[in-house]
Amino acid sequence: MPYINIKITDENVTREQKEKLIQGATQLMVDVLDKNPQTTFVVIDEVNTDNWGIGYDVVTDLRAKAKK
Amino acid sequence: MPYINIKITDENVTREQKEKLIQGATQLMVDVLDKNPQTTFVVIDEVNTDNWGIGYDVVTDLRAKAKK
Amino acid sequence: MPYINIKITDENVTREQKEKLIQGATQLMVDVLDKNPQTTFVVIDEVNTDNWGIGYDVVTDLRAKAKK
Amino acid sequence: MPYINIKITDENVTREQKEKLIQGATQLMVDVLDKNPQTTFVVIDEVNTDNWGIGYDVVTDLRAKAKK
Amino acid sequence: MPYINIKITDENVTREQKEKLIQGATQLMVDVLDKNPQTTFVVIDEVNTDNWGIGYDVVTDLRAKAKK
Amino acid sequence: MPYINIKITDENVTREQKEKLIQGATQLMVDVLDKNPQTTFVVIDEVNTDNWGIGYDVVTDLRAKAKK
Known part of the structure; x- marks a missing residue:
């Protein structure tokens, strides 16, 4: 009876994913x-x-830097 | 000083509940x-x-099947 | 399908409890x-x-103070 | 490789905070x-x-009482 | 940067597993x-x-029953 | 009423820490x-x-490699 919790950033994860x-x-x-x-x-x-x-x-800042 | 975390699906849980x-x-x-x-x-x-x-x-699918 | 996590201090909680x-x-x-x-x-x-x-x-200290 | 999870109430926490x-x-x-x-x-x-x-x-009620 | 937490019962899980x-x-x-x-x-x-x-x-009891 | 959970590896963390x-x-x-x-x-x-x-x-392996 395992319980698995997956924490990810909220960046357009699709229903299929x-x-x-x-x-x-x-x-x-x-x-x-x-x-x-x-x-x-x-x-x-x-x-x-x-x-x-x-x-x-903050990940928001890391994402912005990565786009530059 | 207990800490209790209740995880439930987001299905119209009322304020009273x-x-x-x-x-x-x-x-x-x-x-x-x-x-x-x-x-x-x-x-x-x-x-x-x-x-x-x-x-x-996925619970969404289980709920849809249960309604049929 | 709820998941309830109870966090308590490890202070002789019995099997019956x-x-x-x-x-x-x-x-x-x-x-x-x-x-x-x-x-x-x-x-x-x-x-x-x-x-x-x-x-x-720290709870250990609080317990020690409470006993005095 | 620590993982720190901070749970707080959703009360206008700013980006700067x-x-x-x-x-x-x-x-x-x-x-x-x-x-x-x-x-x-x-x-x-x-x-x-x-x-x-x-x-x-419920914290919502505690906040309402505190305002009175 | 995902964080995955796997909770399982403590039943002789090996290092290889x-x-x-x-x-x-x-x-x-x-x-x-x-x-x-x-x-x-x-x-x-x-x-x-x-x-x-x-x-x-309690899972301990379920395991004992399953063995009988 | 914040709740902060700190997860760290079990590597001789002292009472003072x-x-x-x-x-x-x-x-x-x-x-x-x-x-x-x-x-x-x-x-x-x-x-x-x-x-x-x-x-x-596995962190155990990373620590062993780091010592070499």
Whole structure:
């Protein structure tokens, strides 16, 4: 009965990509740990880039710099 | 000083239901563990059904199938 | 398919108390939100009192002061 | 490679305040634990006041009472 | 810069299985979202079966019943 | 009433360092957001290096390589 929480930035993640994340993470539990997929939860949190920091920087700023 | 995090799907949870979740979870800490309610936090996360998976399936799809 | 995470300090919580927390939190989801208990997860994290702070203080110190 | 998650109520937190939270939390990891800031993540979750409870009360109600 | 948290029961997960979970979850972020693996974190929490509940039951009890 | 969760690897973090993390994170909430420290929680999770991955690698292996 694994619970997998995926936190990613909220940058146009599509419905199809979410499906693939859910399927892939569930399959990983089945393949590696022989878990029952029927009781495997995957929860995806999409986080605004203003609310995520790395290396002292706000991701919003890192994205803007990367575009220049 | 317990911290309780309740993750549920974002499906029209009412203000009154949230109150009951907060009161019930706090009372549980008082009844079972004799905790101080004044320092008991309850945080409810409502998750979009596109972002929650179980048994390889996206909950949005499970809800659509259940309606048919 | 709720997921409830209960974080409490690691202070001699008994097996029986854990059962009551699991049953009570699950029942709350059934009573308030009409959720299916079979897909309701409850996970209890017991945190060392050295690792929990409130009001600038380490809980270990608060417990020691309370005993005096 | 620390991961810091800051949960606060969603009450007009400014972009500038978020920057300061990210910088301050990252600096804390560098100062206290000599961690590499380049692999230090800070994620801020802003929670609706309807979804946060303390002492049996919904924060929305506590804020309304405090204004009176 | 995804952060993936995998919560599983603490039932003799091997070092090799942990490696596979870390590699598989990281690869999923690369394949589906084109994320940079160098800033992809995977954190595995192993939870005692006394501390995990599903369907009102403690997992420890479910395991004991399953063995009979 | 902020809740701050700090996840770090379990590598000989001292009691004194934990105090500094708790004090520093609480002070950050007071300084930046004018929060009440009495209802500010800080919870530190120490994660075994076998259970933390970055860039496909288990941190235990990264530490061993760094020593060579």
